[in-house]
Amino acid sequence: MGAGVALVAAAGLAGAAQVSAAPTLPTSSVAPTLSARISGHSFTLTGDRSFPSNRVTVTLHAVGNERTLEILRFKGSYTLSDLHADLIYFFKHGGENGKPTHAAIRHLDHAIGHVAFYGGADAAAGKTATETVVLPAGKYTFLDDSGNLPKRPRIVHVSANPTGVAAPAPSTQAMQTMKTDRRFGGPTSLPATGTISIVNHSTESPHQLFLQHVKKGTTRKQVERSFRSQSRPSFILNGSVGADVLGKGKSQTLQYSVPKGTYAEFCFFPDPKTGLPHAFMGMVRIVHLS
């Protein structure tokens, strides 16, 4: 579920600024701010875990290694245990080696159908990345999604907002989109330090966006091929950042600071139809951060 690729573990983010809310503003204008600190043995979520619907700002602090935060909402009576059961079945029956059985794909689709994904953040060791996302009323689960199975659930309760007004998104320098044809869209020139918006326009599938610093001149084909090999490719450089799984039709912003240079964008979410990670189906793009 997470980055799922050891080869992309790399360092390079600098600190991201926090948004502080002015206490005199009406409730709807005060964007709740949470801080998520994930290490190898703990996940600390600091801040108000109960608030009216609004745009929420969550800063991930990655301790000791690359870490991933995911925000999701379970539909109906579906639980984290159900999600684990579906994903374990999927991984064990071919999902892990790119040859999922029909039953494995059914379990994957059962999971996708019962989870609403509100994005997240992925930061390299010692670095931060900040997501903002509008959360409608509901019960949310924030998870450490650094491994194959999301773990360490932290519950956040969002009540109805009587004003119906959410705080505006922070100003962004570029928008990256994910499309139904399993490709990335938007400009291929992005800030190395700044804030981007990420929009999943797909009508079929959740998607992720990860950015991995690579050597200048690295091609999309080289990156695609590397996902099928076991060894760490020679084109990987320090520096990575990402957003986690974002459901179809949903959007988030991501604030980060990484070294300038050439990056590979990719999505590792397993396709609902084939069970293959989208990167294996060509969802890889070369972009330039400056």
Ligand SMILES: [Cu+2]
């Ligand atoms: Cu995808």
